[in-house]
Amino acid sequence: MDFASLVESRRSTRGYEKKPVSKELMVEIIDLAKRAPSSMNTQPWNFHVITGPPLELIREGNTERMLAGAAVDREIKMADHGYQDEHRQRQIEIAVQLFEAMGIERDDTARRQDWVMRGFRQFDAPVSVVVTLDRALADDTIGHFDCGAATYGLVLAATSKGLGCVINGQGIMQSSVVREHGNIPEDEVIMTCVAMGWPDAEFVANDVVSRRVPNDDVASYVGFEA
Ligand SMILES: Cc1cc2nc3c(=O)[nH]c(=O)nc-3n(C[C@H](O)[C@H](O)[C@H](O)COP(=O)(O)O)c2cc1C
Numbered sequence: 001m002d003f004a005s006l007v008e009s010r011r012s013t014r015g016y017e018k019k020p021v022s023k024e025l026m027v028e029i030i031d032l033a034k035r036a037p038s039s040m041n042t043q044p045w046n047f048h049v050i051t052g053p054p055l056e057l058i059r060e061g062n063t064e065r066m067l068a069g070a071a072v073d074r075e076i077k078m079a080d081h082g083y084q085d086e087h088r089q090r091q092i093e094i095a096v097q098l099f100e101a102m103g104i105e106r107d108d109t110a111r112r113q114d115w116v117m118r119g120f121r122q123f124d125a126p127v128s129v130v131v132t133l134d135r136a137l138a139d140d141t142i143g144h145f146d147c148g149a150a151t152y153g154l155v156l157a158a159t160s161k162g163l164g165c166v167i168n169g170q171g172i173m174q175s176s177v178v179r180e181h182g183n184i185p186e187d188e189v190i191m192t193c194v195a196m197g198w199p200d201a202e203f204v205a206n207d208v209v210s211r212r213v214p215n216d217d218v219a220s221y222v223g224f225e226a
Pocket residue numbers: 010011012013014094119166167168169170171192208209210
């Protein structure tokens with residue numbers, strides 16, 4: 001697949017076949033992901049590839065805590081005010097697209113809740129890759145940038161192998177659960193996780209294509225001839 005087709009065919013996958021992913025394939029994917037550039041070649045990222053019983057324990061722990069109304073327990077920071085203005089509008093837009101695809105009505109609180117809980121279960125994917133940052137760089141936003149680059153590399157590598165993925169902030173909202181069952185060392189900060197597996201072709205939300213703002217809203221071109 002050429003690069004443009006790879007990028008354009010990728011979309012967040014939220015429904016998976018109940019079929020394992022081999023360790024050999026995950027090794028190939030990590031080999032590609034870690035080719036990401038990083039500041040001064042520091043490579044401050046780590047990938048914890050989790051499947052089987054430990055992943056089930058993470059799903060159970062996340063579900064239990066979220067249903068009990070536990071406070072968010074995340075190691076990376078989000079602005080206190082959440083998303084506002086155009087960011088909030090885009091957040092709503094993708095939620096509407098997904099709910100429409102799934103036939104979930106606005107007032108169907110049970111199905112909406114079920115959808116949210118699927119996120120905490122990492123969409124029942126067979127693999128979760130927890131991406132961490134070396135704690136020495138916890139407050140260094142360049143290290144956060146490096147982890148973002150590596151995470152997109154991971155997603156594109158997995159997509160190139162036929163896997164589906166979704167970067168899944170919900171999966172680390174109870175990071176102490178992930179830390180315990182994922183065996184994450186104390187000298188690393190949990191940044192995100194990526195749910196991964198073979199896409200379920202029947203799961204309609206997997207076909208949703210998220211929109212992007214026009215180029216003129218995000219790019220400026222300086223010094224070109226008109
Ligand atoms: C840092 C980050 C966290 C995300 N967390 C979630 C999540 O918790 N649940 C979810 O369904 N999608 C999550 N996503 C996926 C985004 O919703 C998705 O990338 C966006 O809507 C664009 O859709 P696309 O990936 O299909 O192009 C996350 C993406 C990123 C980059």
